[in-house]
Amino acid sequence: MNEKRSISIVGLSPLKSWGMKSLLRESWNGKVEYFSSFKEFFPYAEKMHAFIVSTDVYACNIDFFLPKRQKTMIVSRSKEFREDISGVSMISDSWDLTEIKEGVQRFLSGIDYISEPKGELSGRETEVLRLIASGKINKEIADTLCISVNTVITHRKNLSSKLGIKSASGLSLYAMMNGII
Amino acid sequence: MALYNRESRLSEAIMSHPNLIPVVNRLGVRLGVGDGNIGEICSKCGIDSDFFLSVVNTFLDEEYFPANASGTFSIEKTVDYLHKTNNFYLRVQLPNIDRHFSSLIERSGTDNNLELLRKFYYDMRGQLTECLAHDEEALFPALREGSGSEFVFTEGYSEVEEKLHDLLYFFVEHLSGIYDMNLCTAVVTAVFSLEKDICQNNRIRNRILLPIIENLRNT
Numbered sequence: 001m002n003e004k005r006s007i008s009i010v011g012l013s014p015l016k017s018w019g020m021k022s023l024l025r026e027s028w029n030g031k032v033e034y035f036s037s038f039k040e041f042f043p044y045a046e047k048m049h050a051f052i053v054s055t056d057v058y059a060c061n062i063d064f065f066l067p068k069r070q071k072t073m074i075v076s077r078s079k080e081f082r083e084d085i086s087g088v089s090m091i092s093d094s095w096d097l098t099e100i101k102e103g104v105q106r107f108l109s110g111i112d113y114i115s116e117p118k119g120e121l122s123g124r125e126t127e128v129l130r131l132i133a134s135g136k137i138n139k140e141i142a143d144t145l146c147i148s149v150n151t152v153i154t155h156r157k158n159l160s161s162k163l164g165i166k167s168a169s170g171l172s173l174y175a176m177m178n179g180i181i
Numbered sequence: 182m183a184l185y186n187r188e189s190r191l192s193e194a195i196m197s198h199p200n201l202i203p204v205v206n207r208l209g210v211r212l213g214v215g216d217g218n219i220g221e222i223c224s225k226c227g228i229d230s231d232f233f234l235s236v237v238n239t240f241l242d243e244e245y246f247p248a249n250a251s252g253t254f255s256i257e258k259t260v261d262y263l264h265k266t267n268n269f270y271l272r273v274q275l276p277n278i279d280r281h282f283s284s285l286i287e288r289s290g291t292d293n294n295l296e297l298l299r300k301f302y303y304d305m306r307g308q309l310t311e312c313l314a315h316d317e318e319a320l321f322p323a324l325r326e327g328s329g330s331e332f333v334f335t336e337g338y339s340e341v342e343e344k345l346h347d348l349l350y351f352f353v354e355h356l357s358g359i360y361d362m363n364l365c366t367a368v369v370t371a372v373f374s375l376e377k378d379i380c381q382n383n384r385i386r387n388r389i390l391l392p393i394i395e396n397l398r399n400t
Contacts, residue, residue, distance in 0.1 A: 164354070167340065170347030173301050177294060177355055 008048040009040045011057035016093060020052060020075070023104050036176055052127045058088070073107040102151050109154045119163060126180060128155040132168055133175035184238045184245060187220030187230055194219070194237070200377060204240050207265035209234050232258055239388050240381045243326045248386055256397075259390055261320050266382055270375070275306060278371045285364035293358025298351055305344035312337040325399060338383050345376035
């Protein structure tokens, strides 16, 4: 078992956990462990690298999750959670499927669990790169690709991380040198 | 890393960190420092040793924050140091890269992507020149007059830092075709030197100049 690639789902109902596992399977090929409670999860906590938890589990065990907030995503019942707070990713089980998928993808990208090997750009990243090179700003890219601005920002971070290029003009030059534009 | 203090020998510090040479020059110390310690040399050259040590330690150590910079250092001294730094970029480092880049392109074949890299360099150079002009025409005069609330502290240096990093990256990973290896090394070394200097100098701006500005705004 590759413990470093294990995500634990803690405190979600079996049905939500099943749904979450299905979503994770679309863009990540690591292992997913399900625990119905924090008590059940805790003995394995050190072996886990990222956490998807209910609001209650997070709130009752904030001492544990707060230092790991960048690798934690809360699944809230409230629809009002539209933004990530305090470095914790959040999604709502009331969102529509597209929003949930985007939220999960952002979370996975943030913890470096994307399935493509480092250095290889996904199709969507290449599209974002092409649009950056054509001078579009994040909002325009989001509108063109029908994704949220947050997702564009995540793609930009991934591009910088994979290519080792920090500036927008550097990304444009890369696109030019590699025939992307 | 261990911080330098008044008892540290300056020659040893410079031998360990040759990139300190332009820094101590800007502070008023020329090479041929002898074997004196920093306190003695500062005293001999009429330099405030606290300021000298804060600049040197901030330049070298990412973790170092000078204590009470806003209450300790004069605006005049800090601005003077930064003005000399800007001059060093404008009169020494950028022309040096320009010269090496031109020679590299002249003596290399046409079957390479050097012209693209030079265009990228010129874009970065333009942005850096704008930042320097902003310092000299707006920031420094306002600081000298003590009107700290009337200027904008430019963020452009961070972008320049990113672009310099990217330029180096393109040389290291994406340079292609036929080119003069020695001249290419000269360009890359000069760009490395500028990138490091700007990155380290940004720490001085953020950790020494910024507290002074904030102090001005609050008084």
